[in-house]
Amino acid sequence: MKNIFLTLSMLFTSMSSTLAQESQNSLRAPAYPLITIDPNMSAWSPADKLYESAVSHWSDNRPLPLVGVLKVGNTRYRFMGTEDIELMSLVANGEDKAWEAKYTTTQPQGNWTAKDYPDNAWLVGKGAFGTAENESLSKTNWTTEKIWVRREVMLSEAVTGKNVFLEYAHDDDAEFYINGIKVLTTGQATGKNRRVKLEPAVLESLKKGKNVLAAYCHNRGANGFLDMGLQVERSGKRYFDQEAKQVYADVQPMQTNYLFDCGGVKLKVSFTAPLFLDDLQLLSRPINYISYEVTTAKPEAIAIYFEAGPHWGLNLPSQEATSTPYTRDGLVFAKTGSAAQNILGRKGDHVRNDWGYFYLVGEQSNSKTAVGSASALRAAFVNEKPVKDGKQEGTQLSLTQTANVNGTWKGKIALGYDDVFAIQYFDQNLRPYWNRDTKQTIESQFNAAFAEYETIMAKVKAFDQNFMRDYQVHGKAYAELCALAYRQAIAAHKLVESPNGELLLLSKENDSNGSIGTVDITYPSAPLFLNYNPELVKALMNFIFYYSESGKWQKPFAAHDVGTYPIANGQTYGGDMPVEESGNMLILTYAIACAEDNASYAQQHWNVLTTWADYLVEKGLDPENQLCTDDFAGHFAHNTNLSVKAILGIASYGYLAKMLGKDQVADRYLSIARDMAKQWEQMANDGDHYRLTFDKPGTWSQKYNLIWDKLLGMDIFDPQIRAKEVKYYLSQQNKYGLPLDSRETYTKSDWILWSAVLADSEQDFQAFVSPVHAFMNETVHRVPMSDWIFTDKPERRGFKARAVVGGYFMKMLAEKYTRR
Template identity: 50%
Template sequence: MKLKKLIKHGLNGVVVFCTILSSCTMSSNKQASYTAEMRAPAYPLITIDPYTSAWSMSDQLFDIPVRHWTGKTQSLIGAIRVDGEVYRFLGKEDIPLKAIVPMASEGAWKAKYTTSKPSKNWFKSDFNDKSWKEGNGAFGNNGNQNAQTIWETEHIWVRREVSGVDLSGVSKVYLRYSHDDDFVLFLNGEEVLNTGNSARDNRIVEFDASLLKKDGNNVFAAYCQDRGGLAYLDFGIYVENDREQAFSKTAVQNKVALSATQTHYNFTCGPVDLDVRFISPLLPGDLDILSRPVNYVDYDVVSNDGKEHEVQVFFEMTPEWAVNSPSQEAEVTRGTINNLAYVKAGTTKQEILKRKGDNVRIDWGYAYLVAAADQDKTVGLGDYNGVKNDFKQKGMISSQLASKVTRPSQEMVSMFVCDNLGSVGLKPAQSTVMVAYDDVESIQYFGDNLKAWWAHDGEVSFDEVLTLAANDYVSVVEACNKLDNQVWNEALNAGGKNYAELCVLAFRQSIAAHKLVKDKQGNILFLSKENFSNGSIGTVDVTYPSAPLYLKYNPELLKGMLNPIFYYSESGKWTKPFAAHDVGTYPLANGQTYGGDMPVEECGNMLVLTAAIAHQERNADYAAKHWEVLTVWADYLLENGLDPENQLCTDDFAGHFAHNVNLSAKAIMGVASFGRLASMLNKNEIADKYMSAAKDMAAKWIEMAKDGDHYKLTFDKPGTWSQKYNLVWDKLLGFNIFPKDVIQTEIDYYLTKQNKYGLPLDNRRTYTKSDWVVWTATMANSNEEFQQFIDPLHLFVTETEDRVPMTDWYETPNARQVGFQARSVVGGYFIKLLE
């Protein structure tokens, strides 16, 4: 693809805040149906890809700092000055807590530890730990940047002694901790924390200061269990810093509402009203715009008392957007491009595609703040506190720096736009900013460094894409409004208001957990990242639950999710007779890095999804391209799928086992899918063979799994049960190889097993997976039954105390997060729309 060269001078990798000329027509932005006025666990603000991601994790936009999905501060601050009075409406300064007992991010700490089970009094203050090893915290396996002592066993016990704790003048004390997975903490022999089976990063909770001795030693005793994947243990005690917010007065938030691509806030700021909209143009039907690394933030101000008021608006970002750790060195400079003024920040090392893993942020490319270069706007950088004081006192920024090399952890720099709207009355004053990211190189794919889709192999520069985004603003927002209304109406009609709200919240989260690129041959690659799971890229059993969103709105994106796995086998790089689990660790897609295989799981997933694509497209052309490897996988399921041996599957949180009934159902769906594909390709003998085999397997499944009024968890264990969500494809793809009374029997039984916040995954534990709940609900024959499953899930989303981008793994009795967040699998909520 060739674009007309719009700008001669190119930029390197960038994050951009760009104020579009306020002459842009804004009326189109009013057309979206902001119907989901729900309390979300976290509100999407900037959602581009797994790296460029910013969320409001509180009820009001100004309650806490804006954060990356990982929980790290990704500061955005917005303030409005009305007749000299300043109101903060966006974000909050992240005034760091003061370490009394520091975590490893402030420096390694010494402790005794053992990986062999100690005696029962190991947590007591007077326990003799002389035989234990000595090491520096934090403790974790490779891949954890703050891990000072490598821990690679399942269990670890740690004792840390601290003396001289000074709490004079302190009103509040906080426990800060990170762990993966189960974590128990004792202080001076008393248990103070027990997380159960969960993983958390940088969690902060208020702590009872009376438990700390002011004189003498305090003994912290910690236990952690690693259930697989990452392993980590770190903790500390902190107190509040005495520095105050520069913008202490806040606006009054009147509402927050969500649509598929937009988050809309309304505020009262004294005598004026302020609308702010965060727009992510993740349009599945337009891959250039979907992959375009640009989000819009638009705002308009109008008088609410009929009088004229002098108004200035302030937006600020920081170099935190350009680093993984605030201790990294970044350079901040400013300049101009044609009619744009900018300020940019980026790490001085620029180690492109060097960092991989789960709980990390990008540290290559540049963070840009850009605005139209006109007399009403000031774009620049300056002292973090001085800039805000200037805005408070004068409504303008007078002191600026030309450039600065800084470490955010030591000295923060303000990157700002100050917009003088002048006198504002009943006619709204309107403007727009853009947040964008050019990561230079996005993915390493089997040795090749690939640029994002929008760059078209380097033919399109960032200058061009930024200019296109500004020029296309009106048409893009109109397209977003149209899509928003479509998604809302289709979900509402399919499953009711609560279901529609879940879909609206899932839309951006799912898409932005991927990166869209193309390989050297031009094939589409839509690569997922396992956020807060293990950081894998292109995971098949993440693709499988995510697929319904893409099947509904553009199957090409689902092909982009399957293509890496097909290539991996067809190239000979993966030689096993079943599908791989993943193709690497994000952003390096050079081959499977997960420690175990999931043969039946992944073969079934690939076959079912290939058939689902054919069903949506009304042809099997895509399957024909991959027929040889699909045949290998189908034969594997024929031989091994009916009664699976002891092998991993996607739901093995409570341990894997043999004779898995739901995994067997997936294998049967996979065999039937292959038969359907053969039929569509006029391979009639093959079609008869595999469809007959699937029907025979289904009959045996019923006989083996039957357990009175339900079907078992494993064929060999009566008195057990599990969600059989894989059977949904029998309905959606029209196989009809399981009698309808089998499904109804399960649905009826499930409705007797629900807790307040939903249906558990199986009889072993009370937690569930939200994606599978929606799949199970879709198996129901009536909307009334469907909503009986959806309403508790909706209640979880709106009541959970865990303020993170929607988790898919939580406890059904109390709505607590077990693990995972911001994952793409919530795209599975759209499965009801495939009926």
């Protein structure tokens, strides 16, 4: 026996060494992608070890219970998720239902957090509090800079000895108190659906009868939001206390791979999303795989158990769910969804679909599914007894596979989601792309997924290997960041077909305001899609063109968005970004033309492109007080980087005209762009760098928009401008990257990767990339990659799970255009 364990130990060591030699991803990800289907159906692991934390929804941070256990003989090793006891609402927050509170927007006197504080003069409102036009959960419109809130709650009994959590949301800085005791201070940050366990002193203060939750929030710009409630842990027995030992975690573009030691038995688990951007049917198939490989040194009775909560088909765990197991065409299914099935009835940020159905599926030959309470399912697995007819009380799902193993055993399951209808597009409900002809069923998709499994996995392996090899030409750090960004950028979109047959790839602005089809999300994410399939970049723009060309949007510049996900009936964002969005659309239209070596797409939309170009000619050189894509920084005028975008947007129009044989138009607009660029250089020059705004010497900013001049060979700006900027940027870097501008220490990681490509030397490029990699490797915030981060500390300023990390692919896009 001792020799067997020694042999296995040597095997694990050898495998780990081999992985390092093959340049697998050594990045300690902020969070690890597991299931990546679409904006509202993606689950990540926020921990170094897969079993250290509950699997979580990627944008609202709440658990999507998914547990994995390997049984070796009679010993059970939990390798995935936590056996969390269910949390119940003790005091509902505003997402569950509106709550009444007293509030003021002027600094209160005295100890305003105390239980007996006289708040009779305060205003009365409903929570949650927030900027109503951009926060769909806001019940009271809060538009001032600061707010103080007192919420009186009545408890039917004391909670001493129980695990109680404050569930809260804030945008931006907030402080929370219970009966005058401070629970936490968030610092300068934002967050939704966060939770903190209450300390004993706070628990002691929570008595039967009246209690007071109090909070202060400081909105530093753009949206404001404040919400709070209490949750309590339900008591229950635990069955899976013993954890496997994780040997490694490895994130590849389409797979996340783990290796575990289960008492000397090796378990390799892979989470696969076959997101091939040139195969739209497969790209839109709402199914991911969990595959595994068990290796033993002697004969063992092995069983593997997967359990999922009904939360996968709900917005809130308190909603009523229906779950059922069934068998069809050689597959076994465990299915769950909301009882209400309010199709497309919920929109906004930090929400999930609570319509349609989630599935846990295996092959009938070696899989058993069941539905019941968590305790009943776990007891049945432990005792090797069936859950009778799947009729036990409860809506948890389980799937079990068993084998007698002497050597290697391979298996797989699939998880999927059928949302029935995916998007409402100008008042017409659209089905997901995979079922656009209404002739498909989710069962047929699962059958195809299992039938094509071997072929798909071979393609995935080849893609991942080639990806890591090719991207490492620009440094291992760059390859590792892009590998982590790949699924994140894609899963933040939904693919559908419009009523007139156009392809639509609609983004959700995760962890921001939930907008759908945001142009300034399209712009930074475009490098990924331009790299792999320009048709998808058209799909990111078609709805904006339609919005203007249909007359539904009548302003002389491009819209910001087409609604709030998943309702795309027209812009819902509170402020326009005239220069920003018009420049984005023009530049990307020209980028498509360059990728395809023709301007036919531009020809289809020439009239509206002309309107936008003329707007930029009039308004673009010295922009008025307005928002740009970095809207969190607020309105400001004379933005030099925005001016660069306007000038290159005009130039893009000129080059498109040239490609279409409109030579006189081309000459006119290219001449205007070059004249503007000369004026820009004089107006923005600040010695060894260029200013943040034309009117403020001593300031600076990243001029990431300049990249298109270099990338597309426009020859509009003097190349020395780029060289000067890059040299200055290198002198301004902090430990975790280059600040966005001279005002703050925070930055946007996607823009750093664009600014890095302005550099002509590989050494300088990697000098910009390395700090971003260090941030992702060391950040204390365990969430899908954030793009809004601090450069002087390993903390995110805000945002997570957003598509904009597709901008990391700018370097590879530059190579692609160079090879044209």
